[in-house]
Amino acid sequence: LIPSPTFRKRGRPRSTAARDNVLRATLDLVEQQGYGPLTMEGIASYAGVSKQTLYRWWPTKGAVILEALFEQAADRLTEPQADCGSLQADLLHFLEAMLDVLGGTAGMMMRGLMAEAQRDSEFAAIFRVQFVARRRAILITLLEHGVDRGGISKENDFEMLADLTLGPIWYRLLNGHLTVDEAFVASLVTAVMRAAGAQA
Amino acid sequence: LIPSPTFRKRGRPRSTAARDNVLRATLDLVEQQGYGPLTMEGIASYAGVSKQTLYRWWPTKGAVILEALFEQAADRLTEPQADCGSLQADLLHFLEAMLDVLGGTAGMMMRGLMAEAQRDSEFAAIFRVQFVARRRAILITLLEHGVDRGGISKENDFEMLADLTLGPIWYRLLNGHLTVDEAFVASLVTAVMRAAGAQA
Amino acid sequence: LIPSPTFRKRGRPRSTAARDNVLRATLDLVEQQGYGPLTMEGIASYAGVSKQTLYRWWPTKGAVILEALFEQAADRLTEPQADCGSLQADLLHFLEAMLDVLGGTAGMMMRGLMAEAQRDSEFAAIFRVQFVARRRAILITLLEHGVDRGGISKENDFEMLADLTLGPIWYRLLNGHLTVDEAFVASLVTAVMRAAGAQA
Amino acid sequence: LIPSPTFRKRGRPRSTAARDNVLRATLDLVEQQGYGPLTMEGIASYAGVSKQTLYRWWPTKGAVILEALFEQAADRLTEPQADCGSLQADLLHFLEAMLDVLGGTAGMMMRGLMAEAQRDSEFAAIFRVQFVARRRAILITLLEHGVDRGGISKENDFEMLADLTLGPIWYRLLNGHLTVDEAFVASLVTAVMRAAGAQA
DNA sequence: ATCTAAACGAGACGGTACGTCAGGTCTTGGT
């Protein structure tokens, strides 16, 4: 059945103001005080929204943040991967786009979300599918596309190559022993290319 | 043996029983119910120890787990890195040793600890220095030793190589999209060796 | 009666069940184990009410008891002072009414409350205004009324007379060297009358 | 058996310094922060004495304060009651001596001790015998002595008269509705004399 | 000159209650 577009649900429609306030408040609060002290109670209070409304639409603190994050980065995330001419250039472009997102508030959120995913398995599923897996899939597509253009063999384990690329980034992000900057990303691309057996 | 006359602590000595019970209880509880539902109150109760004593010696839940983890894996962690004849073999041996620790309860703990480190920066410092950095240092030593034996160039960025090795493991562990098994580790070593420019 | 339409509180209304349970629990617990071992935690647990709710409505252990006491003795306390024909008879009637309240559990509570007031000045204010001062005011009214009926001079210091009447009762109650019974009360009334210069 | 006065106990004798420090610390602390926040732990710490030593010699917080109080007021309390020529003068002198003790820190202590006595019956016994009853006995002696000198009848209930005298003082002290000063004491003596049937 | 025994400081220990915080659910009146 195709829901008639003229069909209007009964009752008061969902307040877009409430939703916007919540997402905005979430971003503000994370920016101000970081991920740790962020609470559902705090979000509701800051957004001028009742806790009930919060729980009605988002099951978890992480879900709120996730949606806030998508809302914020919607444009950047949906942009199609441009073909930069070579696999190496594509990878570089892909990772530098991640840098933008991971820098600043979003990076703090990502760390918090990954932490959240470790203890809330229900949230973990959402997080992995909606966020991590998505970018990983794009990366794998990119790598496979590299085979066609020559340069790397199709014998490669592309899952492994993806982990080899994203793993170190997450590792530095979560562990904080070194910064994740452009130089690192460039170096990483080179390393991955070599690991993939690309001819110099 | 003459007890060192230079330093004798005053007051009632710390109860080893209390300490042992706490660490044992921590391992038991994580094994039984996972990291999430673990609480200081639960540990104290299960260990038959007062909360005060718990907080006297460990500032944080993470600190308790960290020590419990060390206690448990003390033997495995202190074993000197054997020289297996080649860098590749050394790496393989090193990572397989990690597999033992990360498998089962300890893996669950490690994930929980990494999550804890994201929100408690005080604990993060301890965790990074005492655990992550330590194994990372061993790995870097291993890699640098590989230069002397030939095989890889000393021009390599060893920090990067370390992240290239450990990153994917942590990434899979935390994200859970694929298992961390022997095949993965073997494949990872090969990839890292290639990235390091080792002659086949 | 129509509930005032001008003012209707928003949000979930206060649970009368919770309030009643708390007050009832308080009286029960004091009766069972006395004032000393009474704790906020115990009251909450016995009443089946959360500590949060307890602290929301009562700032102090003493405040809970005070309200419980009022609730219990509401009828007796609100009864108007009957005019018994003479000041002496009025005083006697007034003090014998106090005997009922002070006997048994309530006496134990009063002692506990007076003790509480010594260390918690915030509670002391409540206690004095709501309980002690109230009965003292009634007594003073009684005495002043005695002037009109003849018998005692209006030159008397009525504050002093009130203390002369209530002081010995509290003193015996708190110190416990002698019982506070009808004979004592009768003797006390006579003494106060004489001190007030009433003609025999 | 009469313990030989020459008998000297073995072992280290009790440290007078420790005792003095404790009593001094107690007075200081009460003066500084009042009775409420006074704790055994605080006394020990402030006095530079171990808790063990504290509990070795005093079973209760009240016991410490009681002894501190005696130590301080030793001279004033041991002074024999002078005969001032008339019962009225004697009473006045007696009560004014009490004023000195009850004013300032000691009054705060007395209130705290009376409160303590309400919940610790073991301490109550000590407190009543050692402090309250003692002064009450002196007062009764005084009153009975008044009979011999003429002025009041031996038919009086002297217990009642004592309570009539001390009750109001304690009542004001504990309740704090009015001050306990010289005017009040003078007025009180007059009232008691009248109640005792003394000829003007 | 030892020996013995009590008192001492330090401070760790198992407890109990404290007062607070956040989570997630619920019950109102109002839109």
Next chain:
DNA sequence: ACCAAGACCTGACGTACCGTCTCGTTTAGAT
């Protein structure tokens, strides 16, 4: 049907004292 307000139960938090318990260290009389 949705919303805000806000009361509710639950459970963990970290802290404060309690009174008890080892420790190693004095201190002085007894041997």
